[in-house]
Amino acid sequence: MAKKIALISEECVACGSCLKACPLQAISIFKGSHAIIDATKCVGCGKCQRVCPASVITITERKES
Amino acid sequence: MKQKKHWYDYLWIVTATYLILGFFNILFAWIGILCFIIPILFALIGGNKHYCNHYCGRGQLLERLGNGLRLSSHRSIPSWLRSKWFRYGFLVFFMTMFFNMLFSTYLVFSNVHGLREIITLFWTFKVPWEWTNTSMVSPWIAQFSFGFYSLMLTSTLLGLITMALYKPRSWCVYCPMGTMTQSICQLRHKTTSSR
Ligand code: SF4
Numbered sequence: 019m020a021k022k023i024a025l026i027s028e029e030c031v032a033c034g035s036c037l038k039a040c041p042l043q044a045i046s047i048f049k050g051s052h053a054i055i056d057a058t059k060c061v062g063c064g065k066c067q068r069v070c071p072a073s074v075i076t077i078t079e080r081k082e083s
Numbered sequence: 084m085k086q087k088k089h090w091y092d093y094l095w096i097v098t099a100t101y102l103i104l105g106f107f108n109i110l111f112a113w114i115g116i117l118c119f120i121i122p123i124l125f126a127l128i129g130g131n132k133h134y135c136n137h138y139c140g141r142g143q144l145l146e147r148l149g150n151g152l153r154l155s156s157h158r159s160i161p162s163w164l165r166s167k168w169f170r171y172g173f174l175v176f177f178m179t180m181f182f183n184m185l186f187s188t189y190l191v192f193s194n195v196h197g198l199r200e201i202i203t204l205f206w207t208f209k210v211p212w213e214w215t216n217t218s219m220v221s222p223w224i225a226q227f228s229f230g231f232y233s234l235m236l237t238s239t240l241l242g243l244i245t246m247a248l249y250k251p252r253s254w255c256v257y258c259p260m261g262t263m264t265q266s267i268c269q270l271r272h273k274t275t276s277s278r
C-alpha cells in the first residue's frame with residue numbers, strides 16, 4: 019500500500035474537478051455535498067491536489083492501521 | 084492511465100457556441116436558462132451535483148483554456164474567495180441582480196419603459212448592443228435576452244479572470260449555481276438522514 023494519501027477538508031465545493039484528474043478513479047462526490055477518497059485506491063500522487071480550485075486537498079502520510 | 088472520454092466531455096463546445104451566438108442574435112440568450120434549470124433539477128430530484136461534476140460546459144471550457152491553452156497561473160485561490168461568507172454572499176448578490184433583471188423585463192412587458200438594447204457588464208458598464216434584429220418578438224422577450232446575456236457574459240468574464248489568476252476552475256468555487264446546488268444537496272441529505 020502507498021505511503022501517502024489525499025485528504026479533503028470540509029470546505030470542498032463539490033465541483034468535481036478532481037474526479038477527472040485522478041488516474042485511479044479514487045474520488046467520488048458524496049451526495050452532491052463533498053468529495054470523498056477511496057483509501058484503498060488512492061496512491062497519494064497529488065494530481066487531485068494540483069487541480070482543486072478551492073485548495074482543500076492535502077497529501078499526508080498514511081497512518082498505520 | 085487516462086480516463087475514457089464521454090460524449091458529455093465535449094459540452095464545452097456548446098458553451099462556447101452559446102456565447103458566440105449571442106453576438107449574432109441576442110435572442111439565443113434564452114437557451115442559457117437551461118444552465119439554471121438543469122443543475123437545479125439534478126439537485127432537487129437526484130440530490131447530486133452531476134451537472135457540475137460531468138455536464139457543465141462552462142467548467143469544462145475554463146479547464147480547457149486554463150490547462151489546454153495554459154492560460155492559467157495555477158496559483159492558489161485567496162482564502163476570502165473560498166470562504167463561506169463570500170460564496171453565499173455572492174449567491175445572494177447574484178440572485179438579487181437576477182430578480183432585478185426579471186423586474187426590468189416586467190417593466191418592459193407592462194409598457195412602463197421601452198426596450199433598452201444594452202448589455203450591462205459587471206452590473207455597471209453599459210455596452211450598446213443594437214446590431215441584432217429583435218423586431219420579430221415582443222419587446223419584453225428581447226429585454227430578457229439582453230438582461231440574461233449580460234449575466235452570462237459577466238459571469239464568463241469573471242470566470243476567465245479567476246481562471247487566469249488562480250486555478251482553471253476557480254469560478255466553480257464561487258459560482259452561484261454550484262453553491263446553490265451544493266446547499267440543496269446538503270439540505271436534502273440532512274433532512275433525509277435525520278428522519
Ligand atoms: S492523490 Fe492521486 S490517487 Fe489519490 S485521490 Fe488524488 S489523484 Fe487520486
Ligand code: SF4
Binds near residue numbers: 031032034
Ligand atoms: S476539486 Fe477540490 S473542491 Fe472540487 S470536488 Fe474536488 S476536492 Fe472538492
Ligand code: SF4
Binds near residue numbers: 033134141260261
Ligand atoms: S460550479 Fe458552476 S461553472 Fe462550475 S461546474 Fe458547477 S455550474 Fe458549472
